Amino acid sequence: MATFPTARAVRMTPEGLLWEPSERWVRGRKGDVTVVDSRHPVLVWEPGLPVPLYAFPREEVREELLRPAKNPPTGTHFGSRIFYDLEVGGGLLENAAWTFPADDLAGHISFEWFRRSGRGLDHWYEEEEEIFIHPRDPHKRVDAIPSSRHVRVEIDGTVVADTRRPVLLFETGLPVRYYIPREDVRLDLLVPTEHSTGCPYKGTAEYWSWRGDADVPPNLLWSYPDPLPAVGAVKGLLAFYNEAVDITVDGERVERPVTPFSKTPAARPPT
Template identity: 85%
Template sequence: MTTPFPTARAVRATPEGLLWEPSERWVRGRKGDVTVVDSRHPVLVWEPDVPVPLYAFPREEVRQDLLRPAKNPSTGAHTGSLIFYDLEVDGDLLENAAWTFPADDLAGHIAFEWFRRSGKGLDHWYEEEEEIFIHPRDPHKRVDAVPSSRHVQVEIGGTVVADTHRPVLLFETGLPTRYYVPREDVRLDLLEPTDHSTGCPYKGTAAYWSLRGGTDVPPNVVWSYAAPLPAVGAVQGLLAFYNEAVDITMDGERLERPVTPFTKALSARPGNRQ
């Protein structure tokens, strides 16, 4: 007779539309040198229409002595949440840094903002001994970097800026395939580096380039990971282009430009006249 794998966990739903599941990862969150969260029983929570999860933690695994009832609660910022907390550490006050969800299933848990840039989040988050950036990684999402011999050409405004038979294709759940091209196969003379950067919990920190004189092209349309996370190490140093803003031809077939959450963001960037 067989028995279910003892650690198998199913995603559960609440009447409020939240999805959640227990996680077995050891998660810590720090503000400066102070550990605010130290949890071996975190819960992953997905809010309606939000593509990435967040963590909620049992109250006893949170430094509740550092929390204060929010002076200006961000009512409506999270699904049905009415109770918010400000976080005070060494005289530094972060407004609405934490909150509770109204769902009975999540009673006794406190969730935290992750985005440090918002002025609300903690400085550092760790799963086991690995630092995690931007948001928790989704256990139901895959990111695969696969070397290929397919013929990929990239055009911007009718000019071929990349042509390769050795791309690395990056497949990420919920996003279009990204085509990473060796630098030797890219017209680097047409690009100029910018000071823009982004972080990804699956890939690492990316640097960006814009098209020289490309007034009709969104800035920061090209990116690269100099030191990607090990799971996608195959893209190290290669350049990728936003499919949403350039023309890509693969094996002689022109691909349609996808419409993604990045489409609106690209069109709204300063300098873009599209």
Template identity: 85%
Template sequence: MSTFRTAQAVRTTPEGLLWEPSERWVRGRKGGVTVVDSRHPVLVWEPELPVPQYAFPREEVREDLLRPAKSPPTGRHTGSRIFYDLEVGGELLENAAWTYPATDLAGHIAFEWFRRSGHGLDHWYEEEEEIFVHPRDPHKRVDALPSSRHVQVEIDGTVVADSRRPVLLFETGLPVRYYLPREDVRLDLFEATEHSTGCPYKGTAQYWSWRSGGDVPPNIVWSYPQPLPAVAAVAGLLAFFNEAVDITVDGARLERPVTPFTATLGPRSST
């Protein structure tokens, strides 16, 4: 009988980092250039960040593309002191890579992800699947379950959605999201926007804003037209930010939760 390798347990460094090895094959590219090709990546959780990042053994990184940073930042990435600029195809990306000060992570290099920070490597893959924004957390679950609950959504006293065939999305650390068929949503009360976000668990989302203005935040409704396979059940369905609308489920009004998204859901600009 085999036993699970204890090497997979999360470890803590004196600097406050959490880390564990991953068995996924991870590649990172800038344009058409593969900068990282690693079969021994390490997941790292920094104390000030809610999501993990990858660090890679130096021998699995194109170190020939790295240059000592000309203007290294301070106060970023839990005490990291060594930063690198990345030069690819004549383009210089400042502070695109760094090392952690932890002894446990000596010999490893981490990289910025373009979809998260606005600079860095722009395409990442786990095995043959492209991933976005940040690595998936192996200690986090995302489940999309069809339901027959009765869900109603109101904005400023107006019922904008009424459905008995929602898909409930359960995601560790976040409130339940209620994804509703378009036929059950008054989409005529909203207008499509150019806003778009990426999620490593769900894919790329498109958004709609409330037409009537007021204090309703913009981009209050979203949908994943082509979600990742794990949450295929939400394809094309519409969801609302629980933090900014009134949702009633089976006759019980839900409290508006406070989440990391609350601070970003300010009222729409008057300009």
């Protein structure tokens, strides 16, 4: 009889790093140059960070493009042993790659993701699908479920959305997000902005800010015009940061959550 593991296959190094082999085919590019082409990547979770990184066997990395870092940083990536600059396309990307200080990960190299840190490789693929910001956590679930709940949203006492046909997005470790049809949102009270973010689970989001004088952060409303297939139910719908507005569901006020988005929501990708 076949048996299947029931616990996470994550391992911990003596230094406190969590890691797990992945069976996904992962490629990383800078422009048109493929720097990483790996069928044996490893997911690594640094202490205190909720999202993983990839580390790759050296033989699946184009090491000839790496140079010992001229100005290696300190106190980043959990005390990494060695940093590398990446020379590609006639340019030099400082501290684009590093090794972790763990014997379990000896022989592996990690890379910065441009859309996460502002430097590093700018295109990443799992199999044939491009992913953004960071690898997708295999232990995280995202479900977009149509609902008939009555959802009302207020900003500084003004009702800005009222619907009985939301889509509720449940994402592991984060508060429920209420995606609302455009017809049920007072978009005349908001203004579109140039801001956008990418999410490896949902796609690329566009934003709106509040027009009024209320003390709320900018970019507090977002939408995915072309979401990834797994969350296709939110296509074109609008969601507010629970952390910045007042939401009532079926007559019950939802407590504002405290999350990494609480102070400056749009500084991080929406959920």
